[in-house]
Amino acid sequence: MFVIISSLVILLLLTIFYKKCTLHYSSSQIFLITNIDEARKILNDSDILSRAIPNQGLKKAFQISNPFTNPNENYRKEFVKVIHKTINFDNNKWQRFANIALETVKNEKVFKTGFIELVPWVQKITLSIILRGYLGFAANVYEVIDDIPKLINDIWLKSKQYDKNQKSIQQSISLLKNKLYRAALMSQSKDEGINVIQEISKIAHKHLNDIQELPQLTSGFINPTEDELETPLNIIIPAYETMWRVLLYAILEIKVREFLIVKNNSKMKKNNHLKDLNNSIDNFLKNPTYSTLKTNSLNLIVKETLRLYPATRRIHRTCNGRKYMIDVEKIHRDPTTWGDDSLCFKPERFEKSDTSSWYIPFSVGKMKCAASEKFAPTVAAILIAAVLSSVDIVDVVDNEAINKYRKNPDLPFENHRLAFDKMIVNLTTLSK
Ligand code: HEM
Ligand SMILES: *[C@@H]1O[C@H](CO)[C@@H](O)[C@H](O)[C@H]1NC(C)=O
Ligand SMILES: *[C@@H]1O[C@H](CO)[C@@H](O)[C@H](O)[C@H]1NC(C)=O
Ligand SMILES: *[C@@H]1O[C@H](CO)[C@@H](O)[C@H](O)[C@H]1NC(C)=O
Ligand SMILES: *[C@H]1O[C@H](CO)[C@@H](O)[C@H](O)[C@H]1NC(C)=O
Numbered sequence: 001m002f003v004i005i006s007s008l009v010i011l012l013l014l015t016i017f018y019k020k021c022t023l024h025y026s027s028s029q030i031f032l033i034t035n036i037d038e039a040r041k042i043l044n045d046s047d048i049l050s051r052a053i054p055n056q057g058l059k060k061a062f063q064i065s066n067p068f069t070n071p072n073e074n075y076r077k078e079f080v081k082v083i084h085k086t087i088n089f090d091n092n093k094w095q096r097f098a099n100i101a102l103e104t105v106k107n108e109k110v111f112k113t114g115f116i117e118l119v120p121w122v123q124k125i126t127l128s129i130i131l132r133g134y135l136g137f138a139a140n141v142y143e144v145i146d147d148i149p150k151l152i153n154d155i156w157l158k159s160k161q162y163d164k165n166q167k168s169i170q171q172s173i174s175l176l177k178n179k180l181y182r183a184a185l186m187s188q189s190k191d192e193g194i195n196v197i198q199e200i201s202k203i204a205h206k207h208l209n210d211i212q213e214l215p216q217l218t219s220g221f222i223n224p225t226e227d228e229l230e231t232p233l234n235i236i237i238p239a240y241e242t243m244w245r246v247l248l249y250a251i252l253e254i255k256v257r258e259f260l261i262v263k264n265n266s267k268m269k270k271n272n273h274l275k276d277l278n279n280s281i282d283n284f285l286k287n288p289t290y291s292t293l294k295t296n297s298l299n300l301i302v303k304e305t306l307r308l309y310p311a312t313r314r315i316h317r318t319c320n321g322r323k324y325m326i327d328v329e330k331i332h333r334d335p336t337t338w339g340d341d342s343l344c345f346k347p348e349r350f351e352k353s354d355t356s357s358w359y360i361p362f363s364v365g366k367m368k369c370a371a372s373e374k375f376a377p378t379v380a381a382i383l384i385a386a387v388l389s390s391v392d393i394v395d396v397v398d399n400e401a402i403n404k405y406r407k408n409p410d411l412p413f414e415n416h417r418l419a420f421d422k423m424i425v426n427l428t429t430l431s432k
Contacts, residue, residue: 030323034330036337036358039315042324044365046317048073051367054316054323058237061159063173065204065224066234067367075207080370082203083235086196087134087375091289094378097133098288101386104128106429110142113391113427118256119248119420121427123149126244126383127236134239134379135196135232137183144183151176152241157417180232197232204229239371242311246380248420249309250301251387252413253345256425259396260405277301281385288382290374298381300347305380306361307332308345309415315363328360329415343412395426 033039052071059069067076089097104125105111111125127145131137155172158165184197208229254277280297293299315326335342337358338349349355362372369376396402401422405411413419 028321028323030325033324033326034334036331036334036360039326039328039331039360040364042317042326043315043360043363043367046319046324046365046367048076048367050317050319053318057159057162059222059224059228060162061155061169061173062231062233062237063177063225063228064231064233064237065228066238068238070224072207075204076367078203078206079200082196082199083370086199087371089289089375089378091287094289094382095287097129097379098285098382098386100133101129101382102285102390104132104142105386105390107142108429113429115395115397115424115426117421118251118423118425118427120149122248122251123153123244125387126247127240129383129386130236130240130243130379131183135235138186140186141183144179144186148176148179148183149244151179152237153417177231177233180236184232196235200235201230204234242376243379243383245309245311246302246305247383247387249413249415250305250380250384251393252420253305253308254301254384254388255393256396256423257345257405257409259393260402261409277388281389284381284385285389288378288385290378293378293381296381297347298385299377300350301384302377302380303350303359304345304347307338307355307359308343308412310361312361312363313415331358331360333412334358344410345412390430391427392430393425394428397424397426399423 033042048067049071052069055069059065067079070076111121124142124145127149128142131141131145132139151172155169155176158169158172162169205226208226276297284292284296284298286292293302310328310332313327313329315328317324317326332338333342338355341349362369362376371379399422401420405413
């Protein structure tokens with residue numbers, strides 16, 4: 001009862017204070033939001049400026065100007081329109097995307113098997129498939145993207161202390177941009193359909209002037225340069241940075257977990273989502289579209305992966321000098337809503353009850369993920385299906401990072417950037 005009343009009080013306070021955002025740099029109270037109703041209220045009521053303010057570090061580090069960093073609402077609307085237009089895949093496009101994914105995973109010349117570092121492998125596979133399958137790069141793109149995931153990682157980590165690392169961030173970012181530029185030149189898309197990157201940079205240009213003229217930008221914001229408005233990173237960062245995490249944690253839970261659990265542990269028997277997985281994957285890959293996915297158990301796996309390991313762990317808003325940190329991960333693991341097994345990976349939980357009111361991996365409200373409805377889940381499922389049907393993990397090298405999971409089969413895998421940096425597995429090609 002007390003919990004309900006205090007929630008109501010907080011909601012009431014939020015209603016009073018969370019009105020239209022204005023810029024205040026003086027105070028900086030931080031509110032960690034772990035209650036789903038409060039989170040929904042803030043997300044529903046917040047505007048693009050309240051998102052752009054806390055994301056200025058992203059703009060500085062990656063030299064981008066997209067709806068995450070740029071507070072122009074018209075730019076956001078048109079950007080999202082381009083996304084919606086370009087992700088509206090028909091059956092043929094999904095089949096093409098899945099073929100690219102399968103081809104990429106099986107390409108042993110570039111994506112080596114044997115003892116490999118799992119995370120860079122997952123990142124490279126994901127980046128290649130997104131660049132080729134969605135952004136129209138040509139088939140040879142993987143030959144030139146080798147260092148790109150590592151550069152993105154470095155920039156991300158160093159951006160936490162931007163001032164200290166400014167020089168090396170700038171070095172990394174110009175290297176990164178050069179590599180992308182080279183990749184684009186080398187693999188000019190002669191493909192059907194529209195060029196997503198060109199389309200986005202076109203609408204960015206249209207807003208070049210009104211972006212700069214926004215009166216509220218006179219302090220605190222640095223106006224975007226043309227280069228920032230044009231960079232393919234404006235779309236690569238939102239699409240790739242989320243997708244590789246989904247693929248990684250699905251592989252960890254489905255494949256790596258087995259090696260970490262003491263074989264005779266009774267908890268092992270709970271993993272019955274794996275029973276028909278091979279069949280589900282085969283069925284899904286026959287017709288890899290969202291409508292197939294909806295009735296396939298891969299859908300449960302994607303959902304559960306995004307619950308336990310939300311790719312966006314926290315969503316930030318700054319409004320009237322208040323910093324809101326919406327702790328999506330905590331909300332997704334709350335035992336009072338999800339039950340005592342909230343820390344366990346159990347895809348079946350999405351079969352039983354309607355959990356939609358406590359589940360916000362794509363955020364909610366008008367600024368929710370532009371790809372949340374069909375595209376992101378279908379891409380995730382294709383990545384997972386391509387990997388699980390083409391390769392198998394037959395060994396995991398023991399090290400400190402994984403020892404604790406051996407002792408505790410219920411422990412969720414850590415969900416920060418460097419958690420599995422040093423995980424080495426023996427990856428074998430399946431001869432199917
Ligand atoms: C499973 C994968 C993904 C997850 C978990 C995810 C999550 C999110 C979240 C939480 C937001 C809101 C962020 C905020 O308000 O601070 C968001 C926004 C957005 N996402 Fe995604 N995303 C995913 C994949 C993608 C992909 C593949 C694309 C592009 C094709 C994409 C494009 C966008 C865009 C454009 C926005 C801004 C939407 C707006 O402001 O109206 N996302 N995403
Ligand atoms: C969500 O936001 C819209 C527009 O800002 C507002 O009209 C509506 O009342 C809000 N809904 C909730 C549940 O807060
Ligand atoms: C599923 O496929 C993998 C790889 O081919 C194989 O190792 C595993 O035994 C299969 N599982 C079942 C239940 O058939
Ligand atoms: C990796 O696993 C494969 C298949 O079990 C095995 O043949 C190979 O020898 C292993 N690699 C190494 C370096 O041990
Ligand atoms: C198997 O389970 C039993 C009982 O839980 C435990 O005592 C034993 O140590 C386990 N075996 C291994 C190899 O861990």
